[in-house]
Amino acid sequence: MTARGHGRRDFLGMLALGAAVTVLGGCGPSGPRKPEIPPAVPGPAASVTRAPGPGHQIALTVDDGFDPETLAAYVRLASDTGLALTFDPIGRLADTWQRHVKALRPLIDKGQVQIANHTFHHRLLTQCSDAQVRSEIERNEDWIEKTFRVTSRPYLRPPSGLRDARTDAIAGSLGFTRILMWQGSFEDAAPVSATQLMINARKALLPGAVVVGHANVGTVTRLYPQLTALIRERGLQPVTLDQMFGTSRSVGA
Numbered sequence: 001m002t003a004r005g006h007g008r009r010d011f012l013g014m015l016a017l018g019a020a021v022t023v024l025g026g027c028g029p030s031g032p033r034k035p036e037i038p039p040a041v042p043g044p045a046a047s048v049t050r051a052p053g054p055g056h057q058i059a060l061t062v063d064d065g066f067d068p069e070t071l072a073a074y075v076r077l078a079s080d081t082g083l084a085l086t087f088d089p090i091g092r093l094a095d096t097w098q099r100h101v102k103a104l105r106p107l108i109d110k111g112q113v114q115i116a117n118h119t120f121h122h123r124l125l126t127q128c129s130d131a132q133v134r135s136e137i138e139r140n141e142d143w144i145e146k147t148f149r150v151t152s153r154p155y156l157r158p159p160s161g162l163r164d165a166r167t168d169a170i171a172g173s174l175g176f177t178r179i180l181m182w183q184g185s186f187e188d189a190a191p192v193s194a195t196q197l198m199i200n201a202r203k204a205l206l207p208g209a210v211v212v213g214h215a216n217v218g219t220v221t222r223l224y225p226q227l228t229a230l231i232r233e234r235g236l237q238p239v240t241l242d243q244m245f246g247t248s249r250s251v252g253a
């Protein structure tokens with residue numbers, strides 16, 4: 001009885017504390033913060049490149065956003081067609097991404113679009129100090145939480161795919177336990193011809209693949225009909241990372 005009594009008092013105390021934290025959280029200069037961002041779940045980090053099982057899922061991931069027009073076209077594609085996409089934004093391009101927050105939030109809320117962490121400045125993590133690696137990841141996560149009201153954990157895409165045991169360990173300690181690599185690439189981080197991009201896409205769009213593309217050069221935006229036709233012909237099912245790997249936004253792991 002006594003134990004139960006204490007337990008109940010503790011429970012009520014926690015409720016009161018929770019209410020106080022909520023009130024405090026709503027008083028910041030930037031307005032109410034999203035209260036349901038789950039805490040980090042640290043652990044050992046491992047890379048992912050493809051679906052864990054058989055099937056025809058593909059995870060299309062879009063990095064950076066260096067070309068505002070291309071990013072706008074990708075957002076329109078997601079809005080207009082319902083295509084599942086994962087965006088991997090960098091906070092130093094916050095002004096560009098901010099234009100699409102209104103369009104993206106509902107797609108994020110319904111699980112059609114996901115946001116993964118691609119670091120704040122897009123520095124090569126293997127050349128950064130431990131403190132810089134931590135800051136690059138955490139600053140981007142903070143920006144994503146404020147901007148898109150969702151966590152990017154546990155997915156970290158290292159800039160240029162450069163990582164090592166040290167950077168993986170730091171990422172894992174911050175709850176980024178899935179290092180988001182890829183099986184196939186459109187290879188369009190820098191200028192590429194339409195012919196070459198389609199050759200790359202035919203190699204990349206295979207069952208189970210995580211595929212990387214970029215919102216950096218406009219070539220891809222002129223190929224959407226061909227790319228979506230290829231996806232359809234091959235019977236591929238575009239999904240988010242959560243759908244492919246069984247993670248969730250409410251847990252962030």
Ligand SMILES: [Zn+2]
Pocket residue numbers: 063064118122159160
């Ligand atoms: Zn990048």
